[in-house]
Amino acid sequence: MSFVDEIEIIVEAGKGGSGCVSFHREKFIPKGGPDGGDGGKGGDVYIYANASLNHLSKFLSNQYFKAEDGKPGKANKQKGKDGKDLIISVPVGTILVDKENNQVIGELDYPEKKILVAKGGKGGLGNYHFATSANQTPMYAQSGLPGEKKRIFLNLKLIADVGFVGLPNAGKSSLLKSLTNSSPKIADYPFTTLNPNLGILIQEENQNQRRLLLADIPGIIEGASKGMGLGISFLKHIERVQIIVYVLDINSMSLNEDYKILQAELMQYSKELLKKESIIVFNKIDLIHYDTEILNFLYKNFIENCKSFQSNIETIPVIFLSAKTKKGIENLVKQLFLMIPIPSYAEILMKKYNEQENNRK
Numbered sequence: 001m002s003f004v005d006e007i008e009i010i011v012e013a014g015k016g017g018s019g020c021v022s023f024h025r026e027k028f029i030p031k032g033g034p035d036g037g038d039g040g041k042g043g044d045v046y047i048y049a050n051a052s053l054n055h056l057s058k059f060l061s062n063q064y065f066k067a068e069d070g071k072p073g074k075a076n077k078q079k080g081k082d083g084k085d086l087i088i089s090v091p092v093g094t095i096l097v098d099k100e101n102n103q104v105i106g107e108l109d110y111p112e113k114k115i116l117v118a119k120g121g122k123g124g125l126g127n128y129h130f131a132t133s134a135n136q137t138p139m140y141a142q143s144g145l146p147g148e149k150k151r152i153f154l155n156l157k158l159i160a161d162v163g164f165v166g167l168p169n170a171g172k173s174s175l176l177k178s179l180t181n182s183s184p185k186i187a188d189y190p191f192t193t194l195n196p197n198l199g200i201l202i203q204e205e206n207q208n209q210r211r212l213l214l215a216d217i218p219g220i221i222e223g224a225s226k227g228m229g230l231g232i233s234f235l236k237h238i239e240r241v242q243i244i245v246y247v248l249d250i251n252s253m254s255l256n257e258d259y260k261i262l263q264a265e266l267m268q269y270s271k272e273l274l275k276k277e278s279i280i281v282f283n284k285i286d287l288i289h290y291d292t293e294i295l296n297f298l299y300k301n302f303i304e305n306c307k308s309f310q311s312n313i314e315t316i317p318v319i320f321l322s323a324k325t326k327k328g329i330e331n332l333v334k335q336l337f338l339m340i341p342i343p344s345y346a347e348i349l350m351k352k353y354n355e356q357e358n359n360r361k
């Protein structure tokens with residue numbers, strides 16, 4: 001199924017049921033008064049954050065959603081049944097925009113959040129409300145009001161703790177695979193990753209478990225902000241991470257240039273991305289002659305060259321590793337858990353999940 005992170009849907013709440021026109025009938029009471037009941041209220045439409053979803057592809061096959069109408073009132077002042085509410089599930093991180101005025105209706109920024117997007121119509125009043133001294137037999141009842149109808153733009157921006165950024169082939173997906181149980185596509189050609197991949201990193205220490213949600217996104221090339229390669233629109237999926245991990249291929253002849261390209265493209269998308277905490281990973285160390293002196297030389301050279309465009313470069317943790325052999329990967333794991341306070345987003349998700357399970361028991 002193709003990955004969809006933006007789509008427009010139409011939601012329509014239920015119409016209110018109409019009020020009833022009826023007169024009380026009973027033996028020996030020939031002229032009973034009006035007793036037509038009220039119509040039921042139309043169902044509301046809600047949009048709900050479901051933590052087990054991570055794309056909007058299911059909306060490709062259906063974009064129209066309608067809640068149930070209220071039922072008409074009946075004789076004997078019986079109220080019609082209210083229409084059932086309709087609940088539409090979307091991934092956590094979905095932003096709802098009203099297409100009428102382009103205003104944000106709300107953001108489903110945590111699991112199980114529910115936002116009312118279209119209110120059901122009121123049921124009509126039955127004829128017994130309209131009896132007056134002048135008119136004891138009103139032949140009139142209200143009809144139900146229509147439900148709200150809205151065109152809503154769903155804009156998904158995934159929420160994760162950590163986002164991987166790098167040139168194509170740097171080894172982002174390989175790193176995700178080494179750190180988590182996810183199995184993204186990995187290949188030695190650029191743009192293997194076409195959509196974001198998520199995975200959970202788990203650390204067990206002294207019976208304590210910690211978790212982080214990691215996001216791997218497509219590769220970025222110079223000019224991506226001008227539409228080159230896959231562009232940069234997918235950077236929205238790392239807008240909300242706490243830490244950006246820049247993945248660089250240590251075999252590149254121009255490590256600082258690669259890093260500069262990434263920073264420049266991120267800046268084109270949003271300056272906020274550059275304000276986030278970050279870690280730099282030199283990947284593929286299994287392919288070079290691994291020697292402390294060489295690594296020191298590479299590191300110093302890199303720092304010196306980056307100072308011209310990033311003054312605080314020396315404060316950013318740099319980690320040498322191989323996503324393939326996993327050498328050095330534990331240093332990245334340690335650094336990530338050190339930098340991300342409890343609870344991480346993945347830990348919040350886990351807590352919610354456990355609470356749900358307990359409620360079910």
Ligand SMILES: Nc1nc2c(ncn2[C@@H]2O[C@H](COP(=O)(O)OP(=O)(O)OP(=O)(O)O)[C@@H](O)[C@H]2O)c(=O)[nH]1
Nearest residue numbers: 168169170171172173174187191192193219323324
């Ligand atoms: N030797 C070696 N090869 C690696 C390492 N990490 C990744 N590779 C290889 O590099 C190539 C690209 O890896 P991917 O993980 O697909 O790279 P990516 O950054 O996700 O690439 P895109 O999705 O195209 O942006 C694959 O052939 C991997 O097997 C590593 O640590 N050592």
Ligand SMILES: [Mg+2]
Nearest residue numbers: 172173192193
């Ligand atoms: Mg990839």
